[in-house]
Amino acid sequence: MLLIGNGRLVTRDENNLFFENGCVCVEKELIKEVGETSALKAKYPDAEFIDAKGGVIMPGLINAHNHIYSAFARGLSIKGHNPKNFMDILDGLWWTLDRKLTVEDTKYSAYATYLDCIKNGVTTVFDHHASYGEIDGSLFAISDAAAEYGVRTCLCYEVSDRDGEEKMKQAVLENEAFIQAALKDENDMQYGMMGMHAAFTLSNKTLEFSREHTPKGTGFHIHVAEGISDVYDSLEKYGKRIVNRLFDMDILGPQTIAGHCIHINEHEMDILKHTDTMVVHNPESNMGNAVGCPAVLTLFQKGILIGLGTDGYTNDMLESYKVANILHKHNTCNPNVAWGEIPVMLFQNNATIANRYFKKPLGVLKAGAAADVIVTDYNPLTPMTADNINGHTLFGMNGRSVVTTVCNGKVLMKNRELLNIDEAAVMAKCREQAKALADRINFGR
Known part of the structure; x- marks a missing residue:
């Protein structure tokens, strides 16, 4: 079991859109529960915990x-x-x-x-x-x-x-x-x-x-x-x-x-x-x-x-x-x-x-939805509420604000460190392939 908490939680679920200090409980590939961080940590004391450090937790x-x-x-x-x-x-x-x-x-x-x-x-x-x-x-x-x-x-x-x-x-x-x-x-x-x-x-x-x-x-x-x-x-x-x-x-x-x-x-x-x-x-x-x-x-x-x-x-x-x-x-x-x-x-x-193709609910953090969760390092300098989430996202975040990425319950990146991916080796091979492609295009090699 995995908890992702201690952050401003944006669920995109109209019934529970925003938690000031929220937490997502993940079990296998699904979300089991969302709520306040303190409550879920007390309920699941043995779960692995990813600390959002006050950032924003949102759907993938x-x-x-x-x-x-x-x-x-x-x-x-x-x-x-x-x-x-x-x-x-x-x-x-x-x-x-x-x-x-x-x-x-x-x-x-x-x-x-x-x-x-x-x-x-x-x-x-x-x-x-x-x-x-x-x-x-x-x-x-x-x-x-x-x-x-x-x-x-x-x-x-x-x-x-x-x-x-x-x-x-x-x-x-x-x-x-x-x-x-x-x-x-x-x-x-x-x-x-x-x-x-x-x-x-x-x-x-x-x-x-x-x-x-x-x-x-x-x-x-x-x-x-x-x-x-x-x-x-x-x-x-x-x-x-x-x-x-x-x-x-x-x-x-x-x-x-x-x-x-x-x-x-x-x-x-x-x-x-x-x-x-x-x-x-x-x-x-x-x-x-x-x-x-x-x-x-x-x-x-x-x-x-x-x-x-x-x-x-x-x-x-x-x-x-x-x-x-x-x-x-x-x-x-x-x-x-x-x-x-x-x-x-x-x-x-x-x-x-x-969801016209994939069966598990996507784009929302609620019980039964796919455990696709991201954490950004955004720390708002003005009040952030359920009413102004989009304004904060629009003007305060970009893709590289993301520090942690979870897909289908699997942690793919944690604190900006890619897990189980040798990025340097992959990028080196990509550069080789890209150069060979460019040479074929320009020189027929």
Whole structure:
């Protein structure tokens, strides 16, 4: 048994939201009880105790859309790459990189990313993978890394026609194989989805083939209207907008994630609502790619389940919280918006999205929920209460405020020390792999 206490406890449980000096009792992979530190220490005197030292105890964070394979792009300079638009970025950087990725590169990209997630208090990751240099076994390499490091994850492979029919079919079958394998995971730590790139690289024939190989009860994870060119392509080739086309092809639904949704109209939003399709907003990536700002506030107001992701831009969900907050104020020229919507997306909706796949309640510290607990070193200089938790989180914390990370009852990091992970050795190997990848891209070695 494990107690994590002596800190300001933010449970995200509306019935017991905040304890001034709170404690979480963990038994195996579940939370047994939450309450005051003194009471739980007296009740469970033999339990191991992790001292939060007055910091903030909160649920593990969830990233609803990531790209682990992008890890080795950090600092990468590709000869001749000078993008003028989003299509240039896709073809000149991301597709160039993923065509050179080996399964070994994928594995170490996963090690590096999950390690960074642990450091930033992210205990659940929805990933969208691409490695057209070597497809077979790539999801299983990521899966192995997640299992080794103890991070909960939902994986998919990015199906696309961009490299021909044979590789498209390999990608679909990689998804299907991993989905079937993950369904056998009795630990509720891994699940799979049928991943898709974007409508403009997916023919109707490919959508049909993907759907035919998607096990019943499994959804799709697809980029939707991230760039305006995606919309033009759909209108020119199919005479309909993207969401309408995906609806007609039976891709939407309560198990499907539509990433971005920047260039969709109100009718498409209504289809997303009608089908109960999930949407994930990725603010930093959208700004960095200069693709526009989605109507997140409208999606939220319509009751569409919309969460927050990073799209590979970072593994710090609190950083994304900050950026989303100011992006929508800036975009609407209204300082009063986004105060409530963005934290709901991060702290509530991401958990709801995750629990459409994972069975144990996530994103909340209460009896029976998954024992995903993080501790930050934040010591507020102003009064912290149940009413202003989000303000303290927004302005006082970031991912590297996290000092302790527990996932599924297992302590992964304690007092900023990673447990059972040789970080120096892993990072040394990552640097070797990244250099070899860069050499293959730039020099054909």
